[in-house]
Amino acid sequence: MKPHDMGTLFEECAERGHGTEFQLDRPFDIAPEAGTAHSVAGLAALVQDMAGRLTAAGARPGDRVAIVKDNHWDYDLLACAAVRIGAVPAQLSGQLSGETLRLLLERLGPALLVTTSGLLERARAEGADLLRAADACVLLDGALPGTLAFEALQGNPAPGPRRRHDDEPLVINHTSGTTGVPKLVVHSTRTIIGKLARFETVRYPKIGVRRDDTLLNASSYAHGRTFCWTASVLCLAPRRITIVTGQDPDAADPLLRAHPPTIVEALPSSYVRFRPLTTRLDNPFRRVRLYISTYDAVHPPVLRAYLQASAHRGPLWMQGWGQTETGPLTFRFHTRRSLSSDDARNLGRPIPLKTRLKVVDPETLAPLPRGREGLVLARTAARGLAYVGEDARWAAKQHGGWWHTGDLGIRSRGGSVRLIDREVDRTPQLSCLQTEDVLEERLPQVLECVVLGSPGEAPLPVVVTADGTLDRDRWQEAVRDLPTLREPAVLTWDDVPRTGTGKVRRTALRRRLTGRTDTSGSGRWT
Numbered sequence: 045m046k047p048h049d050m051g052t053l054f055e056e057c058a059e060r061g062h063g064t065e066f067q068l069d070r071p072f073d074i075a076p077e078a079g080t081a082h083s084v085a086g087l088a089a090l091v092q093d094m095a096g097r098l099t100a101a102g103a104r105p106g107d108r109v110a111i112v113k114d115n116h117w118d119y120d121l122l123a124c125a126a127v128r129i130g131a132v133p134a135q136l137s138g139q140l141s142g143e144t145l146r147l148l149l150e151r152l153g154p155a156l157l158v159t160t161s162g163l164l165e166r167a168r169a170e171g172a173d174l175l176r177a178a179d180a181c182v183l184l185d186g187a188l189p190g191t192l193a194f195e196a197l198q199g200n201p202a203p204g205p206r207r208r209h210d211d212e213p214l215v216i217n218h219t220s221g222t223t224g225v226p227k228l229v230v231h232s233t234r235t236i237i238g239k240l241a242r243f244e245t246v247r248y249p250k251i252g253v254r255r256d257d258t259l260l261n262a263s264s265y266a267h268g269r270t271f272c273w274t275a276s277v278l279c280l281a282p283r284r285i286t287i288v289t290g291q292d293p294d295a296a297d298p299l300l301r302a303h304p305p306t307i308v309e310a311l312p313s314s315y316v317r318f319r320p321l322t323t324r325l326d327n328p329f330r331r332v333r334l335y336i337s338t339y340d341a342v343h344p345p346v347l348r349a350y351l352q353a354s355a356h357r358g359p360l361w362m363q364g365w366g367q368t369e370t371g372p373l374t375f376r377f378h379t380r381r382s383l384s385s386d387d388a389r390n391l392g393r394p395i396p397l398k399t400r401l402k403v404v405d406p407e408t409l410a411p412l413p414r415g416r417e418g419l420v421l422a423r424t425a426a427r428g429l430a431y432v433g434e435d436a437r438w439a440a441k442q443h444g445g446w447w448h449t450g451d452l453g454i455r456s457r458g459g460s461v462r463l464i465d466r467e468v469d470r471t472p473q474l475s476c477l478q479t480e481d482v483l484e485e486r487l488p489q490v491l492e493c494v495v496l497g498s499p500g501e502a503p504l505p506v507v508v509t510a511d512g513t514l515d516r517d518r519w520q521e522a523v524r525d526l527p528t529l530r531e532p533a534v535l536t537w538d539d540v541p542r543t544g545t546g547k548v549r550r551t552a553l554r555r556r557l558t559g560r561t562d563t564s565g566s567g568r569w570t
Contacts, residue, residue, distance in 0.1 A: 045057070045245075045279040046242050046245055046279060047237055047241050047245065047275035047276060047278070047279050048237060049127075049207065049233075050123070050124050050127045050214065050215075050233075050237065050275060051124060051125075051127040051128030051129075051206070052128065053124060053274075053278055053279075054088035054091050054121075054124065054278065055088045055091070055092070057084050057088070057278045057279065057281070058085040058087075058088040062084045062278070062281040063083075063084070063281070063283075064083075064084055064281050064282055064284065064285055065081070065082075065284045065285070066081065066082040066083070066084075066286075066287065067080060067081060067284065067285070067286045067287070067299065067302075067303055068080040068081075068082070068116075068117070068287045068289075069286075069289055069290065069296060069299050070289060072117075072118040072121070073113055073114055073116055073118055073184050073185075074090070074121065074122060074184060074194070075118070084278070087121065090121060091125050091128065092125075092128070092202040093202070094121060094122055094124075094125035095125040095126075095128045095129050095202035096197075096199075096201050096202040097125075097182070097194060097197035097200060098122075098125055098126055098129060098131070098182075099202065100200035101156055101180060101182045102155065102156060102179070103126065103129060103131045103155055103156045104129075104130070104155070105129065105130025105131065105206050106130060106131070106132070107131045107132070107154070107155035108134055108152050108155060108216070109122075109131045109133050109134065109154060109155065109156045109157075110133075110134045110136060110149055110152055110154035110156070110157045110158065110159075111126075111133055111135050111136065111158045111159075112135075112136040112137070112138055112140075112145060112157070112158070112159045112163060112174075112266075113138050113158070113159055113163065113184060114138050114160065114163075114289075115138065115139070115265055115289050115290070115544070116265055116287075116289050117265050117274075117287045117289075118265075119135050119265040119266050119270070120271055120274045123135060123215060123271060127214065127215070128202065128206070129202070129203055129206055130206030130208065131156075132213045132214065132215065132216060133215055133216070134152050134154060134215075134216035134228065135215070135216070135265075135266040135267070135271070136148055136149075136218060136266060137218070137266040137267070137543075138159075138160075138163055138266070138544075139542075139544040140221070140226070140544065141170060141172075142169070142170030142171065142172030142174070143170060143171065144221070144225055144226070145172065145174055146172040146173070146177060148218065148225070148226070148228060149174055149177035149178060150177050150433075151432050151433030152177075152216070152228065152432060152433075154178045154179070155178070155179045155180065156178060156179065156181070156182065157174065157175075157177070157178035157180070157181040157182070158181075158184065158194075159182075159183065159184070160183060160184050160185045161183050161185050161186050161188055161191075162185065164181075164183070164191075175190055175191070180192065182194050208233070209233075210233045210234040210238060211232050211233075211234055211429075212232060212233075213232060213429065214232050214237070215230075215231055215236065215268070215271055216228050216230050216432060217266070217268035217271065218266075218267075218368070219367070219368045219369070220267075220339070220543040221543050222543055222548065222549055222550055222551070223466075223469075223549075223550065223551045223567065223570045224551060226543075227369075227431045227434060228431060228433065229268065229368045229369050229428045229430075229432075230431075230432060231268065231429065232428075235371075235425070235426050235427065235428055235429070236268060236271065236272055236275075236371070236428075237272075237275055239371070239424075239425050239426035240272045240371040240372070240426050241272045241273075241276045242276075243395075244272070244273075245276045245279050245280055250334075250360065251334055251360065253277065253280040253282050253307065254306075255281060255283060256282075256306075257283060257284075257306045257307050258282065258283060258284040258285075258286065258303055258304065258306050258307070258331075259277065259282050259285045259286065259306075259307045259308075259309070260286045260288065260300065260303075260305035260307070260308045261273065261285065261286070261287055261288070261309050262287075262289075262291075262296070262308075262309075262310040262311065262314040263309065263310065263311055263314075263545075264311060264544045264546070265289075266544055267368070267544065267545060268368050268371075269338055273309070282307075284303055286299060286300070286303050286305060288300075288314075291313065291314050291317040291318070293317055293319075296318060297321055297324075297328065300328030300329075301326065301328050304328050304329075304330060304331045304332075305328070305329070305332055306331050306332060306334070307332070307333070307334045307336070308329065308332055308334070308335050308336065308350075309335075309336040309337070310335075310336075311337075311545055311546045312337055312339055312340045312341070312342045312546060312547075313542070313545070313546025313547070314546065315335075315342055315346050315350065316346055319346055319350075322349045322350055322352070322353035323349075323353075329353040329354055330354060330355045331356065332350070332356060333354070333356045333358075333359055333360070334359065334360050334361075334362060335350055335351075335359070335360070335361045335362070336361075336362050336364070337361070337362075337363050337364070338364045338365075338372065339545045339546075339547065340547055341363065341365075341389060341391075341463070342361075342363065343480070343484045343485075343492075344383055344484070344485055345484055345485060345488060347378055347383055348380075348383050351378070351379070351380045351383065352380065358380075359379075359380070360377050360378070360379060361377065361378035361379070362376075362377055363375065363376050363377075363378065363391070365391040365461075367449060368428075369427060369428050369441075369447065370424050370426060370427050370447060370449075371424070371426040372395060372399075373394060373395065373399045373422050374391045374392045374393055374394050374395065374401070374460075374461055375392050375393075375395060376390065376391060376392025376393070376460070377392075389462050389463045389464070389475075389477055389478055390456075390460055390461070390463075391453070391460070391461045391462065391463050392460055393458075393459050393461075394461075398424060398425075399422060399423065399424045400424070401420060401421065401422050401423075401455065401461060402420075402446070402455070403416065403417075403418040403419065403420055403421070403453060403454065403461075404418050404419050404421055405418055405419070406419045406452070406467065406566075409443060414455050415454060415455075415456065415457065417452060417453070417454050417464055418452065418454075419448065419449075419450075419451070419467060419569070420449045420451045420452070420453045420461060421443065421446040421447060421448060421449065422446065422449055423445055423446050423447065424447070427447055440568070440569075441569055448568075449569070450466060450467050450468065450569035451463055451465075452464040452465050452466070452467050452470060463477060464478070465477055465565075466565070466570075467566065467567070467569055467570075468563055468567040468569075469496075469550060469563060469565060470497065470563070470565040471495075471564050472564060473497070473502065473503055473527045473528070474503065474527045476494075476495040476496070476497060477495075479503070479526060479529075480493045480494060482526065483495075483505065483507075483522055486522040487507070487522050489509060489510075489515075489518075490507055490508065490509055490514075491508045491509060491510060491537060492507075492508040492537075493505060493506070493508070494506040494508070494540075494548050494550065494553065495529070496550060496553065496554045496558075497563060497564055498554065498560055498563065498564075499562055499564050501530070502527075502528045502529055502530045503527075503529055503530065504529070504530045504532075504533065504554075504557065504558065505523075505529050505530070505532045505533070506533045506534075506535060506540070506553065506557065507519075507532045507533070507535070508534075508535055508536065508537055508539075508540060509534060509535075509536065510536070511536065512535060512536040512539070513534060514532065514534045519532060533557050540553060541553055541556070
């Protein structure tokens with residue numbers, strides 16, 4: 045089965061008899077009474093129920109329905125319900141600040157906002173009134189003046205599915221927002237389903253999903269990656285899918301032990317947080333044959349820990365690189381043996397028959413020969429349709445059919461791409477990303493390193509540890525042969541401002557630590 049209509053996806057899979065079992069780490073926010081175990085047929089009924097409630101709340105075909113809540117996979121169930129009635133869901137992370145959510149909602153102009161009272165009140169405490177940006181608002185957890193209670197909408201029948209053209213808007217997702225306010229990216233059925241999700245439904249040797257697999261997904265469910273994943277994984281019908289919504293390793297451990305995964309897809313930050321589980325005697329990753337990571341590179345010590353935790357003869361780590369606007373552009377594989385010599389910033393080769401890449405001079409945009417550092421441009425049929433409310437910005441990132449990724453990289457003679465830095469974060473002294481890899485390799489006790497460049501100053505290293513302390517002698521030994529760095533700022537994990545996908549918000553962190561936001565890069569393609 046190949047995915048196509050996201051509004052009827054769950055129904056079609058149920059009708060085909062797909063027997064996938066779903067296990068959640070906590071009940072859905074849209075159905076707290078339904079528990080943590082679900083079937084495909086049960087989820088299909090839940091999507092229809094949600095479609096009836098959205099219709100009763102006033103959502104109509106062509107309307108935008110904004111969804112902003114706590115992290116859970118029911119983001120996609122709500123999105124599928126909106127698609128079913130002909131609306132366009134816009135999935136916004138509940139981890140965004142109140143002011144950022146206000147700006148995004150103003151750009152969207154949604155007919156309906158689906159959210160929670162806690163989120164509304166937090167935004168108000170931050171000086172942002174989200175209700176003004178939507179025609180109507182439904183609360184999942186009660187009611188406030190000027191809102192509708194989700195529970196009161198129960199029992200309304202769902203209208204028949206509304207079809208849309210493959211090139212019409214299907215879903216809106218936002219970018220990570222590491223450098224500022226995220227962009228709102230519009231995708232169609234053709235781009236995110238036809239060109240991306242369908243590609244993943246092929247049962248490729250070694251990396252394809254099997255019917256006896258147990259899949260673990262620990263992601264940010266407001267983002268386009270999981271919407272695409274939902275489309276493909278439902279059609280592949282593995283034996284079990286386990287959903288983890290948080291990053292507390294002790295909270296996730298019982299569920300993972302009860303259902304040891306054979307395939308894991310998680311945020312890079314989730315891999316970092318769950319790493320202590322790999323050293324436990326009965327570690328829950330012992331059956332894993334395939335790890336999948338997107339959004340950002342995972343540092344070598346983390347890769348090594350997970351590959352060694354698996355008792356499988358030859359576990360693989362598949363790393364994808366791409367953007368919300370384009371979907372994945374390259375992929376590569378790591379093995380236990382290759383990690384000893386691999387460059388972690390080697391992103392691999394473009395996806396065959398799907399993407400093309402070239403490196404150009406950032407100033408003139410003239411193509412550069414292999415081995416020269418420059419701005420990476422991409423060409424793919426999976427590119428989205430637009431940025432909501434930012435037409436000029438969308439147009440500025442296109443160049444004769446090519447897309448400005450905003451990343452600096454080097455194309456090797458063999459065709460692989462090595463990432464140097466985001467253009468906006470570049471610093472003339474060194475590669476921030478490569479220096480971070482070196483420091484994490486030399487300092488095993490460190491959870492994460494972030495190197496921040498500012499014009500006219502040596503780069504500032506930010507070291508994240510469990511307790512906010514760092515052995516200074518070990519630090520001096522680690523930086524002995526590196527370009528000059530400032531004295532490190534040592535923080536705990538929770539001290540670092542992050543996006544919904546766990547990426548470091550570098551601009552916000554730079555402002556907090558230095559009082560500056562300027563960088564050596566131009567930021568033209570952020």
